[in-house]
Amino acid sequence: QSVLTQPPSVSGAPGQRVTISCTGSSSNIGAGYDVYWYQHLPGTAPKLLLYGNSNRPSGVPDRFSGTKSGTSASLAITGLQAEDEAYYYCQSYDTSLSGSLVFGGGTKLTVL
Amino acid sequence: QVQLRESGPGLVKTSETLSLTCGVSGYSISSGYCWGWVRQPPGKGLEWIGDICQSGTTYYSPSLKSRVTISADTSKNHFSLRLSSVTAADTAVYYCSRLLRYFAYFPPAEYFQHWGRGTLVTVSS
Numbered sequence: 726q727s728v729l730t731q732p733p734s735v736s737g738a739p740g741q742r743v744t745i746s747c748t749g750s751s752s753n754i755g756a757g758y759d760v761y762w763y764q765h766l767p768g769t770a771p772k773l774l775l776y777g778n779s780n781r782p783s784g785v786p787d788r789f790s791g792t793k794s795g796t797s798a799s800l801a802i803t804g805l806q807a808e809d810e811a812y813y814y815c816q817s818y819d820t821s822l823s824g825s826l827v828f829g830g831g832t833k834l835t836v837l
Numbered sequence: 838q839v840q841l842r843e844s845g846p847g848l849v850k851t852s853e854t855l856s857l858t859c860g861v862s863g864y865s866i867s868s869g870y871c872w873g874w875v876r877q878p879p880g881k882g883l884e885w886i887g888d889i890c891q892s893g894t895t896y897y898s899p900s901l902k903s904r905v906t907i908s909a910d911t912s913k914n915h916f917s918l919r920l921s922s923v924t925a926a927d928t929a930v931y932y933c934s935r936l937l938r939y940f941a942y943f944p945p946a947e948y949f950q951h952w953g954r955g956t957l958v959t960v961s962s
Contacts (some may be wrong), residue, residue: 740946760845761948770841770952771932777946814883818947822899823880830882 728753728819729829736835737805745800745832747815753827754797758818762791762800765812773798774813784793802834810836839863841933841953849927851962855920858912859933859953867891867911869913871936873946874918875949876929884929891915896938917922930955 732746737743747760754760762775773782778798779791780826790801798817802809845857852944859872866872872887884928889907891920897905901920920927932955941948 745900759946759948763949768954771949772952773948773950778947782950795918816883816948818945825898825900826885828883828885 727830728792728827729815729817731813731815731829731832733830734833734835736837737802738837739805739807741805742801742803744802745797745813745815745834747800747820749796749798749830750782751796752821753796753817753819754793754802755797756774756820758820760791760793760798761816762789763814763816765814767812771814805836807836810834839919839935839951841935841951843931843933843953843956844956845956847957847959849923849958849960851924851960852922855918855923855927855958855960856875857931857933857956857958858915858962861935864914864935866909870950871896871906871938872909872916873934873936875932875934875952876927877932877955883932884892886918886920886931888934888938901923910954923952923959924948928958928960929955929957947949 763771764774765771775791778793819827840862849855869891870892871888873888889895904921906919933953934949935951
């Protein structure tokens with residue numbers, strides 16, 4: 726059971742917009758800690774997608790955006806492309822149990 | 838461009854110690870940042886194991902702290918993971934990563950900037 730909760734799967738057609746939620750609690754996102762997002766294709770290195778809730782590293786398209794509110798965060802992908810099909814993970818910091826970097830369980834995005 | 842690559846045995850016997858090394862190219866680990874490990878058991882999500890910073894400070898997951906040691910060899914520009922008393926539950930793909938930890942403001946920045954491709958370690962008797 727992951728500390729951050731994500732839907733196991735989402736899907737969308739090419740060109741559409743999808744969102745992936747990441748729900749935490751008062752000991753992580755709700756305590757003010759930032760959320761980070763990673764994209765992962767199995768067999769490859771995970772890739773940092775967003776940092777500080779909504780900031781894109783160099784090279785990440787502006788089709789990817791992030792928001793945070795209360796105890797939750799969301800990743801939005803617009804203009805869906807076949808190459809976006811991957812697993813997406815959120816990550817934050819949790820103050821319980823002496824502090825820890827925590828991940829969501831991951832969401833499989835399928836491009837129909 | 839920073840590149841990381843995991844290496845080590847793909848099979849470890851139950852109760853023994855898992856040892857992995859992460860070779861880094863494109864950046865000197867003695868210059869800054871933190872260097873750590875994340876694992877992914879089959880069919881499950883990512884789990885942070887721990888990391889070691891350029892200052893020598895180490896951070897470990899509370900759930901694994903009693904069994905984990907992370908060390909760095911700056912002369913070889915690599916860092917290592919040792920996980921003792923392994924069981925089948927430690928079977929996973931192990932990733933090494935470069936982390937940024939910045940505590941000057943709240944909230945602090947603590948995240949994984951670059952990753953290796955991972956290596957599967959199976960624990961079996």
